[in-house]
Amino acid sequence: MTDVNTLATPLRLPCGVTLPNRILKSAMTEGLADAADRPTAAHNTLYERWAKGGSGVLLSGNVMVDRRYLERPGNVVVEDGAFHGDLKHGQFLRRKVAEEIRSRPAV
Ligand SMILES: Cc1cc2nc3c(=O)[nH]c(=O)nc-3n(C[C@H](O)[C@H](O)[C@H](O)COP(=O)(O)O)c2cc1C
Numbered sequence: 001m002t003d004v005n006t007l008a009t010p011l012r013l014p015c016g017v018t019l020p021n022r023i024l025k026s027a028m029t030e031g032l033a034d035a036a037d038r039p040t041a042a043h044n045t046l047y048e049r050w051a052k053g054g055s056g057v058l059l060s061g062n063v064m065v066d067r068r069y070l071e072r073p074g075n076v077v078v079e080d081g082a083f084h085g086d087l088k089h090g091q092f093l094r095r096k097v098a099e100e101i102r103s104r105p106a107v
Helices: 002-009 041-053 089-102
Strands: none
Touching: none
């Protein structure tokens, strides 16, 4: 299959996950974090809209590991010390994004 319809076909990855299609939203910086470099409701809205758009993969934008070296104001920062309940900040963020995406019928 070599035509554009290939993009709409599922793709099984070696890890066992099957992507619903071969369209990937590349990484794009969001600049939507709050003044403490935390993700905001605007991230939820943005990723919800991208998920509804139907891409098989959504790559996140910049997630910085050291707040001294931002790519721009509004970057999300994940430093080891931050916790949300029992979860490290990075685990929390990944879980929230995964939950949002899995709640969409297109994925
Ligand atoms: C963390 C991260 C953030 C990025 N942010 C942007 C962005 O805001 N705007 C943009 O045009 N490309 C951004 N890029 C680059 C694109 O995701 C993409 O890699 C680039 O456009 C090249 O795409 P191509 O390989 O399909 O040509 C970012 C890349 C990374 C890794």
